[in-house]
Amino acid sequence: MRFKEYSIVAISLFGISTGPAAFGLASIGVVSEPMSIEFGWSRTAISAAVSIMMLCTAACLPIAGRIIDRLGARRVLIPSILLLALSMAGLAFVQSYWQFIALYIAMGTIAVGTNSTAYMRVITSWFDHRRGLAIGIAGSGTGLGFAYVPVFTQALVEHWGWRAGYLGLALILLLGTLPLVLLAIHEAPEHDAPHDRPEARAAQQGDSIREAMRKADFWVLGGIFVVLAFVLYGLIPHLVPLLQDRGVSAGQAAWIASLFGSAAFAGRLLIGFMVDQFDARRIAVIFFSLSALGLLLLALPLPTWAFLPAALLLGGSLGAEVDMLAYLTSRYFGLRSFAQIFSTLFAAVMVAMGLGPLAFGFVFDMSGSYTAILAIGAPICLVAAGMVLLLSSYAQRARGGQVTTT
Template sequence: MNSAALTTAPSRTLNRWWYVATGFLTLLFGTTVVNVLFNVLGKPMTAEFGWERSVISNGLSVETIMVGISIVALGILIDRHGPRIPSALMAAIFGTGLILMSVVPNNQAIFYLICILIGAGAGAVNPIAHSTVVSAWFSDRRGTALGILMAGLGACGVLMPYLANWMLDLLGWRGAFAVIGVLCTAIPVLVYTFVTRMPPEHDAERLTARANGRTAGESLLTLARQSRQFWLLSIAIFLVSSATFGLMSQVVPMSTDKGIEQGTAVTILSILSLSSLGARLLTGYLLDHFFAPFVASGIFVACGGGVYLLIAADSVVPLILGAILVGWGLGAEGDVAAYMTSRYFPKHSYGRVLGFVYFLYAMGSAFGIFLLGQLYSATGSYTAGIVPIIGMVVAAIALLLCMGAYRYTLDHESVEAAPGHSNPAAAATADR
């Protein structure tokens, strides 16, 4: 395919940057909302019902597991049917689940069922659909475009705690779930229905394959058997997600347990999210100029230091510094996963591969949340989590450094068929 076509050809109605902007808007009201709401609204909710704190963390773990399943399903559906219709339907399920949380009775079984419903639709408000669209439209500045897109998740983490806290004071925790749930239903559904589109050439190839009784691209099973990069990337993202999301889910209770006021603890959580927002933009820029595994490894080294500070420190300043460093890792991992998937795997397998990577991303989140929750229950503090969490970050760095040279150029051609791509450095810069 002519790379210039994908780089410059507009859609029939929109400049390609609109797909970035509307994707940002979707993620602003996307999956990060659940983590924030459970952080901010969890205590008043458990206080009303007389539940243990572990009920909320277990519900978040259940929801996160379902997120992973929904992401894999959506990735397969995107490669077969395109992103628009499957994503709109799943986004409606996600928002409906949040609205139902506003009327949940004092019944843990119903609470967990609603968590399952939220997770079942949350694949559509993760980056997979919009990353697929943006990667298809952008040959040049793909890293930057993905960074701006992913910044929606960071912006959600920055703004949503204050919105949730304000709604909590104004309407109570039930009203907060209801209002935010409506927003999280309407905005993504409208974006997917009226804006989201793939390039015509990409859709034509997909439809041709379907007309011939097959699906374009290589199957997950084939890639899992033949590509070591498939497992290296997937496991690395799982490990980093366990560390970063595990900590993020506990920032507010972890801080208040150390005597930090609730408002300050919410600010620390917002700083973590603000840091992840900046990291997404910076990481996107760096991915356009440097070899992706090197970029990710440098950021994750800093993240390891943040893990130590966030768990071990007991005063505001080092907690803020730890939140900043962990936010760097949290912000980088989504960009790295989306970008590296486009450079190591065929374009028509992008949705499936990224869906599986984000599945392990979600499983890592669930595992990290569960791990810290269990450590807290067993020891009464989070200190015991320092060694395993830092160990996971170090292991992830080692795996990424084993990825090797890019397999595909920015215009989706195989590196083996393109001259001048004999090493990682050349592969990283030859398309620019």
């Protein structure tokens, strides 16, 4: 990778770490307890904000993908980052539940352009042969966010309260993400060129959204990642409260959540390297099966040390989710309508991301424990691993236009 490509991958990594998926999910587990004390809201009510944000994102992502394909990633990212920063800052001043929900809705609608779709569009335009590694590095931004956001937010909460946590996240967006995107994020030159020029033709190869939806692989991919997202992202906002219920202190719980994020970060780097070397389907089966083991470790009445391998297994498996979806989308359907196809699939995944936290919160409020939902989640992950076997052999579309099967 040349310096320009390195910088784009690195900035995409950081940008994704500051998106709604990381900032919205990883912070709410830390602030839920003090918010519950101040306002009297239940865990279901608080986690519902994340669910609503995800559902709104799911509704808006296909539209955002179409706009990104038409206008370019940069023109969507810049205003979206500003709107996300304003939404995060606004959370520091909420006085009622409807204000809290309204701002999470804003993060899922007007700030939807800060999700990984725009960054993935840029990455896939710059890389072909090492696309898996590039996607893995950039996509590990979500894991990076899950690693530092709980610790960063917890430090602010301990010193200045939960409102300071949201203000700190808003400042990261304004002083970090926005200047970096302005400095370096844009598609490769052929993506900026008129479509009738020869260098643009390779970038326009692949399926349209309608052509993709007529293929079985489109629906199998959607099914795999929907069921995974329901379980893995359902757990994230409840991980810190779950650990505290098991007798772990707030500070220790935040660090274990950070370990979860660190494992997701490392897992995405490892997976990004591996999918360039081996069949991505085999890798998916392995990692999805490991997530089932991690859920069982949390469900069983084991000593607190078991939380550490559980966090590592689940975090590492999370690395196989969105990045694998982006990689397989580019390989199965090409780049012609990548943002629209990926965002459509990701929209379905976001619905599951939204319903998962709500389901976890509902089970806890009804039973006083997360054990039942964790026990159900383990076989769900095994079902996802089995569904991978239904995928056909994917094609690798080279920049020069030749198509070679793996």
